[in-house]
Amino acid sequence: MKIGIVVEGSYPYVSGGVSSWVHMLMEQMPMHEFEIISIMPNPKTEADYRYTLPKNVTGVTTLALTQRATRKRRPEALSEAERERIKTWMTFGQVDSSIYPILENQIGTPEQFFSSRLFYQLVTESYQEEGQAGSFIDYFWMWRSMYAPVLDLLQAGLPQVDLVHAASTGYAGLIASAMKERQNIPFLLTEHGIYSREREEELLQASWIPAEFRSHWIQFFHHISREAYRKADDVITLFERNGELQRQLGAPVEKLSIIPNGIDVTGLSALGHVLGVDKLRIGAIVRVVPIKDIKTMIYAAKLLQDMLVPFELTIMGPLDEDKEYAAECEMLIRQLELEQSVLMVGKVDIRQHLPEF
Incomplete structure (x- = not known):
């Protein structure tokens, strides 16, 4: 297969x-x-x-x-029913995957569609029906930005x-x-x-x-x-x-x-555990990107420091997926004076670190 x-x-x-x-x-x-x-x-x-x-x-x-x-395609004449289906789908009126062949083959290229009378009417009617009061130009370009990737x-x-x-x-x-x-x-x-x-x-x-x-x-x-x-x-x-x-x-x-994520119990249990007696050792296996909200984790570490809890937080995950965000996290660590307690070590062999936590 x-x-x-x-x-x-x-x-x-x-x-x-x-x-x-x-x-x-x-x-x-x-x-x-x-x-x-x-x-x-x-x-x-x-x-x-x-x-x-x-x-x-x-x-x-x-x-x-x-x-x-990049494929060239000529727009086809659409029936009134097809035009209405496009409007209903693009204004979130209902799901309708059977509309895909129309969007794939009948409306021409995305640029042709966005330059069409149909698209302009659709955006205008939606703007009025939603009772929008903001810039119509911004609203128009929002529609283009929203549906350009879809059509491509x-x-x-x-x-x-x-x-x-x-x-x-x-x-x-x-x-x-x-x-x-x-x-x-x-x-x-x-x-x-x-x-x-x-x-x-x-x-x-x-x-x-x-x-x-x-x-x-x-x-x-x-x-x-x-x-x-x-x-x-x-x-x-x-x-x-x-x-x-x-x-x-x-x-x-x-x-x-x-279906829960599987865990390799045998492989992980064989790693053992090194007990830390001097401090609380915390590990985070996580991508350093905004959706993971690393900054809140760093602020939480600051709370531990303020409570005088001896600890070490090791954040393990790639630092190059959003370099700007990773740099902001490293700056936050310095601003909160957590350099000795919060370590961003990048992508590492997790199994070498797990026994320490």
Whole structure:
């Protein structure tokens, strides 16, 4: 069987929990072939790989959100019903993955669509129906920014596979839904974290979005997540609370399953434990990126210091995925005078450190 694995901001360009999980999954299924569809913010090349691909990986298709579709296509005349379906879908009225062929083949290129009378009417009507009072120009460009990656992804060339497996909703779930629709294949969806909730947290703090448009962006990510939930044959996550959130966000209850992360008990128990008698030794295995909120961890360490608790916190995880954020964390450690107690050691062999904590 040939399986398509769709990931976003992850394998094989970014190390971390989901990437390690994908790598392990493929290594442990040598009887199957895998095609990686990797969605990244910017273009990447093979030189950027953080992993040595298993031998059963037959190809990697990298789709950059900033990379415009290059295939030429002529816009087709749309019926009134088709135009209404586009508006209903783009204004989050209902999920409708059967609209993908229209967006893939009938509206022309994204640039042609954004220059069309249909798009202008759609944005104008939405602006009026929402009772917006902010800049219409900003609102118009918000729509373009929101749907440019969607249309580019839907119009991208994708590999033929027997089954598609998305490791999140969002853009990965969108692509997997389109592949199921296009190729008539099964679609499995696994969520480690709840994608649309994570995007919501980021958007609420984002300074680049005018406050009056934040709710629109949040609705957008919930909308495409609902679409993935409805289109997937199975929706799997790690624990019950995540399953409850998925159900609240629109996942059909009959599709939900819980598969907890496995733990290599034998391998870990053999490491032993070195008791620390002089101080409390704390380890954090975590990517140093904003969604992990490392700064709150550092502030918590400051509370321990103020309480005169002898401790040492070792933060283990790559420092190069968001260099600016990592530098801010290191500066915060210095500002709070925690240099002797909080160590950011980068990507290390975790097993060498675990016995110390």
